[in-house]
Amino acid sequence: MQYTPDIQKSMIGLLEAQFTQFRDQLDARDVASKNQTLATLPMPEHGAGLDDFYQLFNQHIAGNLSASNGGRYWGFVTGGANPCATFADWLVALFNQNVAQRGDSIASDLELHTLAWLCELFFLPADFKGVFTTGATAANILGALSARQYVGKLQGIDVAQQGMAGVTVEIYAATPHASMIQSLGMAGFGQKSWHQVRTLSNSEALCVDSLAHLLSNSNCKGKVVIASAATVTGTDYDDLKAISQLCKLHGAWLHVDAAFGLFERLLNGPHGKTAGIEFADSITLDCHKWLNVPYDCGVFLTRQPSYLVQTCDVPAPYLNTRSEHTNFRSMGIENSRRFRALPVWATLIGYxxxxxxxxxxxxxxxxxxxxxxxxxxxxxxxxxxxxxxxxxxxxxxxxxxxxxxxxxxxxxxxxxxxxxxxxxxxxxxxxxxxxxxxxxxxxxxxxxxxxxxxxx
Ligand SMILES: Cc1ncc(COP(=O)(O)O)c(C=O)c1O
CATH class of the missing domain: 3.90.1150.10 (Aspartate Aminotransferase, domain 1)
Structure with missing residues (x-):
């Protein structure tokens, strides 16, 4: 199959039909799909073409997809996909850019501009640098990896190059999101490695006095504090102003998981529940949550990008890492990267x-x-x-x-x-x-x- 004029016409026609049908029936569709078992189909020996795919999709798949894109999907904390972002996401597939490094196309510049706009939207200082990620989990992994590199450096060990042997670290958190705990495991700290800080009464927010006590009594050279803004159940916010001051005093890396909670800044500004987040070393944000762009779109922001780059740098000669431009692939997990910024940019412009x-x-x-x-x-x-x-x-x-x-x-x-x-x-x-x-x-x-x- 080629991009012939007939195929192109067919693609647009089928998309239009599917789009209209989906939107018209969204309200009536089951919010959580009940039939999720797919009959095993024989894999075709010869390509069956676009029309056959479309027919099979509608026969087996479309009707069993949930209305997770609709207004009554109240699970987790995920959003839907607004029209600007949906349209932009179609364009992402159409242009199919690989946003691995600057200098390939304007897509990489757009990622930087969009990150800067997000900082402006959320009243964050412009010295936060970052990357788009697959979601908040991936951003939390980058937070854990950056913290790991930081605590290693404090002890004269370049963890990215030498590994963790000899690195001592203490991690403090009150109610970290499950993905943050997963990230600590993935970063080699261990899922059970963190010290539980007491919470305030009838709240999931961290008790600052308790953290102060733990930090003051620690002789560990490498300290990391994981804060929440907000917790996924109670929507409780840690006191980031006080915590950031403690982190500064004790030389601890402060990572804040603000996957959805950062949006509170749009309601109450920089002096609301997230006050102090601007002093964090790194922040997790999720655009496929409250910005309502399609999955997969998280953001990792850091005021100390050198630790991120040291951790994620890709040294293969064929990847030309000597480029004078920013290499996004040296700031995250993936080498080849989707043009994730476009739906976010479209949303910021559209709304x-x-x-x-x-x-x-x-x-x-x-x-x-x-x-x-x-x-x-x-x-x-x-x-x-x-x-x-x-x-x-x-x-x-x-x-x-x-x-x-x-x-x-x-x-x-x-x-x-x-x-x-x-x-x-x-x-x-x-x-x-x-x-x-x-x-x-x-x-x-x-x-x-x-x-x-x-x-x-
Ligand atoms: C606070 C927080 N952090 C991280 C995540 C993980 O997000 P994702 O599913 O995008 O990886 C969530 C998801 O609910 C969350 O609420």
């Missing part, structure tokens, strides 16, 4: 600072309305006041379904909404995270009607 802020506000207002409904309802308990976009609740004693698990299963089996489980202060709960730009009052009404019926 502007005000438009993006409005989307965040909308989710927060709706999450609070949902929380208020739960608080007043007969059959549910609101477990924690909703402060951002995540609502924690459970069925109460009058609910027809007695366990949290049975209630969540029934909610998701309805196909009308998708939520995920969680644990709050040792108790199982249900989490509803509203991050989709399209979530509306009508979605809240549909869900509360469903919950009411399930409770009776």
């Amino acid at each position: 502007g600072k005000k438009g993006i802020k409005k989307q965040i506000e909308n989710n927060v207002v709706l999450a609070q309305a949902f929380a208020q409904w739960l608080a007043k309802s007969e059959h549910y308990e609101l477990v924690k006041p909703c402060e951002l976009n995540v609502v924690l609740f459970c069925p109460n004693a009058s609910h027809s379904l007695k366990s949290v698990e049975a209630c969540l299963t029934a909610i998701n089996a309805s196909g009308r909404v998708f939520m995920t489980p969680g644990v709050w202060q040792g108790k199982p709960i249900i989490r509803a995270a509203l991050s989709n730009w399209e979530t509306s009052e009508s979605d809240i009404e549909q869900v509360t009607t469903l919950l009411q019926a399930l409770g009776e």
